[in-house]
Amino acid sequence: MKHRERTIRRWFTGMGFLLPSLLGFCAFTLVPLALSFAMAFTDWDIMRHNQFRHEPLHFTGLENFIRLFGDPQFWRDLGNTLFLMLGLPFAMAGSLAAALLLTRVSHRRSALRPALVIATLVLVASGLVLLWGGMAELGVWCLFGTLTASVLLAGVLTGGTLYRTLFYLPSFTSGVATYVLWKKLYNPHSGPINFGLTPLLDRLAAAVRTSPGVFTYGLPVLCAGLAVGLVAWDVRRLRSRWSGSEAGLAAVVVGAVTLAVPLGLLLHWQGFSLLVTGSVVAVGAGVCIVTTVRRPRPWGRVRSAGEGAGIEIALALLLLPVLLMLAAGIQVGPALPALAANGLEPPDWLGSYGWAKPALMMMALWAAIGSNNMILYLAGLGSISPELYEAADMDGASPSQRFWHITWPQLAPVTFFIAVMGIINGMQGGFEVARSMTAGGPAGATTTLSYYIFSEGFETGRLGYASAIAWVLFALVFIFSLLNFRFGNRDAND
Amino acid sequence: MSETKSISSKPPGAARGLGLHGLLTLLSLGMIAPFVWMVLTSLKSLPEVGDAAWLPKHFLWGNYPEVFSVIPFLRFMANSVVIAGWVTLLQVFTSALAAFSFSRLQWPGRDRVFFLYLGTMMLPGLVMVIPNFQLMVRFGLVDSYLGLVLPAAFGAFGTFLLRQFMLGIPRSLDEAAEIDGAGKWRIFWDVVLPLSRPGLVTLAIFTFMGNFQSFFWPLVMMKTVDKFPLPVGLLFFDFEHGQATHLLMAAVTMSVVPLIVIFAVLQKQLIRGIQVGGVKG
Structure with a gap:
């Protein structure tokens, strides 16, 4: 009896501490969750069921979901969401590159003197110009000279910390304020981006007019060559490493799907011909499978199937947009001379159907390079054992071998984690940006799934339908959460 | 080196x-x-x-100064600070209590409840937004500060983060306190809480920043201009007076500069927080 009493007392103590949190958790997470699930199976519409009108609410079973799968807007918004997520590999590559550069610079003092001398010279020179010339034409150059010199100076003196800070700023300040700022930057008539692009495009148009052949044939050939080169590079990797599939079948499938499905959908939506779509998907899937099969390596080997899958997802995600851009290059080349005849105009960015998404992606890239991902990569780089590099040096490894055989596989858990989190966030994202920059337009080009949920739930008021979309979104996210749970490295997770 | x-x-x-x-x-x-x-x-x-x-x-x-005459900018800023401040206070306090319960106390059913918490961390917030809003309509909390603060103030993430942190504090310390006759509350308040300070600071910073910038929930909740937090206020400014680019940029500058200052001051804690496990967003 005494034992039972104690158990009950312990339960009350534990609950006592938990209670404040648990109450809020029930009220704002569990109850809404149950409600949302129930709502997804009803025809709740704010126009018919509200404080003033009480039409009976019907349970409609799976009707919302069935309607959803036939809803062209759902598929369009899912496509938009996936398209915007294609920026992720660039962001990851950027973060990794930034982290690598920052790791190299820290603590290195021998670069101090020349950098200091140059920075001081620039500072003095811009100061002098400012004194003599005033703020007129040269003013902005002085400003940038001074800025450059100050950054360089502070960067050298702080051993790289300043660079890290400046890289991190866009991500830290990211929010409605910076979106509004970028909306102004993208303004086709008064924004600095198009002011900067116009002279460049004029020069390009002139070049196309003088030698159209270079662009009609040269560009496609170059792009095709690069694509073939990319594949060849992987075939070479395969040949040197072929021996059983350590990374496992799961990795092959996961990587192939990661690459092929979005690529195929994307090319289809962008109106590429079936031939181009098919061949690019085939090449992509081939590359993916080829990269997957590798044999054990002496250093930095793949430790598990999960890690293999992680590497494959990351690699496939990285290859995907590159191949896509090459495909675009093949298509654009022949059309260029006709376009350039009247001079090339800079794009309308947020106002044009084709450019709105890339514009948002470029802004996202700006914010993502120096984000938490870079910090995670920095931590990952710091934890790689120096002995691995020493072993590689003794084998006479080249810098690229050091990277591909040690750094990249050692960072695989971090890369995997960043990729999965990026996908999870990307699936749910896009609302804030679209709401503050484009209102989902033009013609729905930037309406993501989260935006669709917002407009169904809070604008048209079809609460039941909006809940159904939310649960489908949850199902999509859940797949990737499971992937993370199953294959993710605990070190990177916890 | x-x-x-x-x-x-x-x-x-x-x-x-x-x-x-x-x-x-x-x-x-x-x-x-x-x-x-x-x-x-x-x-x-x-x-x-x-x-x-x-x-x-x-x-x-x-x-x-002209910005202040066009929109109640300082009001927006104050709203944001107050809302994010209250959310942070509540979030850190309830999360610390819950984390203590999950990491330090033995009670039947504890692990099951914790898994329930963990499970909801995977849920997209979008799933909860629609019913939450209907609840707010029922409670008459639409267009009130309370309606902004409460749903954001209790999260599984904070509990999870602090639990991980508290698991790293040696148990021998609370055993020693227990021998000295300290109750559970004393152990929580005088032993575990002071030692979790880095974790608390990390959680506080992330919660504050996240809520200072939050947009979706205030956008659907707030109807009165004077009650807008800064992000919604900026968007309102853009919709109403978007052509006045110079004033808009002044407002944006005034919104971004405090963030830059906060970042410069708290950089070390932030970066450690990200590396330790405050991996969010």
């Missing part, structure tokens, strides 16, 4: 070092260029906004 050396084997030549610094400087400038344009444009006059030149002919510092 050694790890730096090992990642690049070449001896650190002065030219290479300089090239590296030059490259990083250029990249940094690219990162802050939008901010430079923002500040310079905020000092222009309206006709000058459409010019290609970045520099204004005269620095019009008067644009800044």
